[in-house]
Amino acid sequence: MYDDIRNNKIKTGVIVAIFLVAITLIVYYVCMAFDLGPISIVIAIVFSIATSWASYYYSDKIVLSVNKAYPANQEQYKKLNNILDGLMVSSGLQHRPKLYVVDDPQPNAFATGRNPQNSVICVTTGLLNKMDYYELEGVVAHELSHIKNYDIRLSAVVSVMVGFIVILADWVSRALFWGAGDKDNDSKGNPILMLVGLLCLILAPIFGQLMQLALSRRREYLADASAVELTRNPDGLISALQKLDADTNELKTANNATAYMYIVSPFKANAKDQKKKKSSLFSTHPSIDDRIEAIRNLQ
16 A cells, blocks of 8 residues: 555656646647747746646645535534544544535545645535445545545646646647648747647647546555445445446536546446446446455455
8 A cells, every 4th residue: 555655656746747748848839830939938838837836736626616516514514524533533644634515416426635634525415315324434435545545646636737738739729720820831940849749739638538547447446445444344335336336317517537536437327338347448437346346355
């Protein structure tokens, strides 16, 4: 587990560095396409640093805002707060995560934040209404495990950065399609950098999405195992996963940038896909059958 925590920290640094380079090259290409001259590289570097800093320090606030989450106060959500307080004792974490709620009938949950000191656990009202005490404890323990394992830093940074690259790529594509880049013919920018920037513009969203999916599947297994270690009650988490999988409600605030952060995918597959035991390359989560099997095989 300690190796996974260390690896998550290293991966976060690597991803931020890759994001810096990709955004710099994309913005440089855009600036040269709009014939902004030698100042293009300066604009690109400043822009990439600013967006990377904002993504790192405000990723949790961005994710909560996108999902329209609000704080779960002690009075209204007493059971949820009591469960978290109990799990804090066995988790070994020194800082209690903030609790948030999303008004939605689909039972689901996610954790976010850049570190355990600035962490958040968010659940839907559907989860609170449809889970019994031990099932809800299993879900909260799963999200608390993401915080303890530093999954939240990695997932929040990746989510915001990949989402930003997708938006930027879409905006640039539209601008160039409508002829905004006609002045590019006389550009004196570095042709190699411009070519790499164009490739980043085209390929970055694709590789970003694949990276999101691969990271998500790996970390869900680890969080399930850690949750069982916290609660000593695998049946609670197994029952919760079965209920989460069986629910047919769609999450209204679900989007591709944050879908992989949830304990189960907020997008409900069609009946044919739900019968598949194995996850595909493009699945945001391992299949519920695989996760339950892994929990039962824990020694």
